[in-house]
Amino acid sequence: MKIINVVGARPNFMKIAPVVRQMKRCENIEHLLLHTGQHYDDAMSKIFFEDLALPQPDVYLCIGSGSHAVQTAKVMVEFETVLNEKRPDLVVVVGDVNSTLACSLVAAKLGVPVAHVEAGLRSFDRSMPEEINRIVTDALSNLLFTTELSANQNLEREGIQKEKIHFVGNVMIDTLLYCVKKSQESSIMAALNLVKGDFALLTLHRPSNVDVKDTFERIISALEKIQQQIQIVFPMHPRTRARLAEFGFAGKFERMANLIVTEPLGYLDFLKLESNCKFALTDSGGLQEETTVLGIPCLTLRENTERPATITEGTNTLVGTDPEKIIEESMKIFAGEGKSGRIPKFWDGKAAERIVAIICRQ
16 A cells, blocks of 8 residues: 655644554655645754654655745645556545645545544634634545544534544654653753743644734733743744744833744654743644643634643643633733643543544544
């Protein structure tokens, strides 16, 4: 069986890594790793591949940046050529980025079966580009691997046949558990002069948060208050840095004495910070899941989440972008009232093992 595993952006790397490791153990699987180049920072991609012990891509499409339409179209054109040349038996896509959608669409039109890892997640907010990518990819997929039972329910409600849906657990957690011990060797905390439990970790990059000036300013006003109580470490996304300059907010950041801004970090450095922080503030998806397994309180700077298990079972709290709510929930954590939660079913480091076993049975 010949399989093409597709990655395009950094979150995909963490999701595909355990799947690739499992496929290497199966003699009847010939697997290729294809990187679309949707995340076009070569240096950061190299660090992530090294941190995750991923082999270098067999195919690299070098797509680069662009609007959603341009990026998706470029991937489709290039991926069609690859499929016609390689003629795989299955295409595996992960997550919800533009490359996920583009490669699923091309494969479906050429009659190549698609497996979607992390299927069925829904924010029910179609203003999010990722939500469109999820819905379309799932509609086209032949095998749908879910991380939580709410995803199964979403898929069944959308008319997906039950026999296509497989609740396998969370490959992001496979990677976290595989790397967490190694991450403690990172020197990032010493380099930033940090003490375990004495800092918060911030990620902020979603267009809905940083591209809207008023929203970005509201979040900054909350950070100004929180950093008076604790150091905040912020590996800043290039998009956020650009908006900071565009909106004239750089001075606000410079005046926050306890805000430590860094360049984007590799996976092991970031995991070292994540596993040792007091709490996390984020608008990303994966961090909500990782903090749940690590037992770290997480405040999500969004009005919704496609990962409800992190709220109903885990350590996640939705705070939106209201400064008062963000500050209020932060103060609860300072008072020792942060959520502790429990680890959801199948978030046990064996999701990729289940996925590959199901693929091999097809």
